Amino acid sequence: MTKIEKIYLRYFRGIIKGEVELAPLTILVGPNNTGKTSILEAILLAHGVTNPLVTNLTPLDVLSSLHETLSSKGLDHLIYGYGSKHKRAIIRYTINSKTHDLIINVKPLEIEIRLIANSKQTIEDLMLRKTLEGEALMVSFTRFTAEKLSSSRHSFLKVMFIKDEIIKNIYKYMYNKWIEIVGKKLTKKTANWISNLINLDASDITIEPFGGGVYALLLYLKDGSRIRLGDLGDGVQMLIASRIVVGDTNPDIILWDDVESHMNPRALTMLADWLSELVKGGKQVILTTHSLEATKIIAKTVPNSTIIKLNLENGILLTKKYSVDEISELEEMGLDVRV
Numbered sequence: 001m002t003k004i005e006k007i008y009l010r011y012f013r014g015i016i017k018g019e020v021e022l023a024p025l026t027i028l029v030g031p032n033n034t035g036k037t038s039i040l041e042a043i044l045l046a047h048g049v050t051n052p053l054v055t056n057l058t059p060l061d062v063l064s065s066l067h068e069t070l071s072s073k074g075l076d077h078l079i080y081g082y083g084s085k086h087k088r089a090i091i092r093y094t095i096n097s098k099t100h101d102l103i104i105n106v107k108p109l110e111i112e113i114r115l116i117a118n119s120k121q122t123i124e125d126l127m128l129r130k131t132l133e134g135e136a137l138m139v140s141f142t143r144f145t146a147e148k149l150s151s152s153r154h155s156f157l158k159v160m161f162i163k164d165e166i167i168k169n170i171y172k173y174m175y176n177k178w179i180e181i182v183g184k185k186l187t188k189k190t191a192n193w194i195s196n197l198i199n200l201d202a203s204d205i206t207i208e209p210f211g212g213g214v215y216a217l218l219l220y221l222k223d224g225s226r227i228r229l230g231d232l233g234d235g236v237q238m239l240i241a242s243r244i245v246v247g248d249t250n251p252d253i254i255l256w257d258d259v260e261s262h263m264n265p266r267a268l269t270m271l272a273d274w275l276s277e278l279v280k281g282g283k284q285v286i287l288t289t290h291s292l293e294a295t296k297i298i299a300k301t302v303p304n305s306t307i308i309k310l311n312l313e314n315g316i317l318l319t320k321k322y323s324v325d326e327i328s329e330l331e332e333m334g335l336d337v338r339v
Contacts (some may be wrong), residue, residue: 018317
């Protein structure tokens with residue numbers, strides 16, 4: 001089992017300094033702008049900046065698109081203060097008791113990202129050194145547009161990132177990998193699984209002409225009727241797409257941002273059961289949520305889960321672990337762990 005035990009951040013995004021210990025399943029909670037998504041994005045980079053997650057979607061694409069503002073798609077946001085004062089950010093991963101570093105350097109016209117496996121240097125040494133020697137695993141981008149200048153593909157982990165904004169990319173991936181996906185019987189298994197949620201007797205998911213030479217992904221019902229996946233509820237689409245893409249790509253770690261999005265209690269219960277299967281099968285899962293209901297449902301269902309509240313005080317990341325029972329006790333006292 002490949003597992004991140006700890007992640008340490010220095011001058012990454014809005015975090016000057018901080019570390020988080022990660023469990024087989026970790027639920028990150030806390031107020032807005034306290035580093036929840038930043039933690040996910042730091043772990044996402046361990047996949048390799050230019051290695052595809054799904055068809056034509058790399059961590060670079062995810063980071064650029066999620067933070068795009070007007071025509072600004074650069075990666076300056078990865079450095080604390082946009083690189084105005086601090087010119088280097090470091091992410092240190094402890095993976096199966098070994099230390100690996102990802103270093104982000106900001107230069108006048110470009111951003112450079114280096115991956116260093118089995119790092120022996122201290123964080124202080126890495127922060128102070130003006131040049132880095134011996135690391136050939138590097139990718140660089142123009143500073144303001146994130147246009148790739150050079151790359152050497154490498155990764156520490158195989159990661160899958162799940163968020164509403166990338167569901168169309170997952171559909172394209174399913175289309176491109178259809179023979180392999182069907183061959184693994186993922187479409188049949190997923191159709192039978194989702195039937196328990198939508199009260200429809202589905203037997204498969206198919207790709208078929210929808211008219212005018214246009215193809216669509218369809219939920220195939222046992223009575224012969226069909227429903228486009230895009231016409232199902234957003235939560236149902238997320239469950240279908242995520243189950244298929246995780247089943248096909250077989251990642252080490254699943255990251256899910258705003259896991260409660262579009263999920264009713266029944267959907268959350270189904271999701272929790274599936275996440276429990278993944279954890280028991282050796283996968284690591286890191287979630288963010290603003291929902292106490294989602295937190296309690298998932299934490300009660302998944303063994304070896306940890307709830308971590310994040311706070312940022314003047315850029316310093318503070319963490320506090322909770323059990324699901326402690327969350328419930330605080331709620332009964334009128335206290336909300338999310339604030």
